[in-house]
Amino acid sequence: MTPLRHALVTGGGSGxxxxxxxxxxxxxxxxxxxxxxxxxxxxVKAESDRIHGIVAxxxxxxxxxxxxxxxxxxxxxxxxxxxxxxxxxxxxxxKVSLVDWQQTLAVNLTGAFLTVKPxxxxxxxxxxxxxxxxxxxxxxKGYAYVAPYVAAKHGVVGLMRALAAENARTGVTVxxxxxxxxxxxxxxxxxxxxxxxxGRSEEEARKSLAATNPQNRFIQPDEVAAAVLWLCSxxxxxxTGQAISVSGGETW
Numbered sequence: 692m693t694p695l696r697h698a699l700v701t702g703g704g705s706g707x708x709x710x711x712x713x714x715x716x717x718x719x720x721x722x723x724x725x726x727x728x729x730x731x732x733x734x735v736k737a738e739s740d741r742i743h744g745i746v747a748x749x750x751x752x753x754x755x756x757x758x759x760x761x762x763x764x765x766x767x768x769x770x771x772x773x774x775x776x777x778x779x780x781x782x783x784x785x786k787v788s789l790v791d792w793q794q795t796l797a798v799n800l801t802g803a804f805l806t807v808k809p810x811x812x813x814x815x816x817x818x819x820x821x822x823x824x825x826x827x828x829x830x831x832k833g834y835a836y837v838a839p840y841v842a843a844k845h846g847v848v849g850l851m852r853a854l855a856a857e858n859a860r861t862g863v864t865v866x867x868x869x870x871x872x873x874x875x876x877x878x879x880x881x882x883x884x885x886x887x888x889x890g891r892s893e894e895e896a897r898k899s900l901a902a903t904n905p906q907n908r909f910i911q912p913d914e915v916a917a918a919v920l921w922l923c924s925x926x927x928x929x930x931t932g933q934a935i936s937v938s939g940g941e942t943w
């Protein structure tokens with residue numbers, strides 16, 4: 692297998708995306724990260740000479756196409772694509788507006804599809820590649836008050852399985868990593884919503900979320916990054932179509 696040399700990580704300016712980008716860079720891979728906040732991308736880029744940042748919106752097909760053209764012209768085709776960009780809100784289903792529903796699906800599901808679509812033909816032609824979706828345990832089970840997010844992440848897992856079936860004979864593997872609650876800014880936002888809507892303290896809110904993990908703790912970004920790094924290795928060349936739960940046993 693020819694060494695994998697160039698990776699794309701969406702949502703790479705913070706949290707899980709940042710951890711994945713740094714892990715890949717430490718492994719000797721050039722990494723292009725994208726997101727909508729230039730300052731965040733620049734901060735991650737400053738941590739490694741192998742990381743390059745480009746502002747892009749994964750919900751906009753033209754923006755993604757421009758990202759591919761600029762990055763692949765400079766550093767060669769993507770051998771690894773990690774569709775990590777995501778967002779989540781919280782509300783009872785009967786209070787979810789159509790705008791909120793569509794935005795959640797646009798970022799988490801349509802954005803994931805638009806992220807990987809431009810890479811598929813080239814990877815298949817070269818007979819190698821790694822496509823990895825950062826989904827969620829919300830793609831494997833239901834959670835109350837986040838119906839759009841759960842629907843989107845179930846869609847991501849279904850998309851992954853369809854692409855894995857299509858590419859099984861090409862040398863391209865397609866998988867999803869499904870973490871539980873991860874210690875990131877998105878978790879902090881979830882905690883604040885609980886505090887605001889229930890009147891519970893921040894400590895109580897964090898404790899309630901951590902309790903969903905049988906290990907009674909939050910997943911760390913580097914744990915998700917380690918799973919992605921393994922899926923990119925030659926040792927994982929037979930692993931495809933899998934939704935790997937990183938959740939302390941919450942689900943599988």
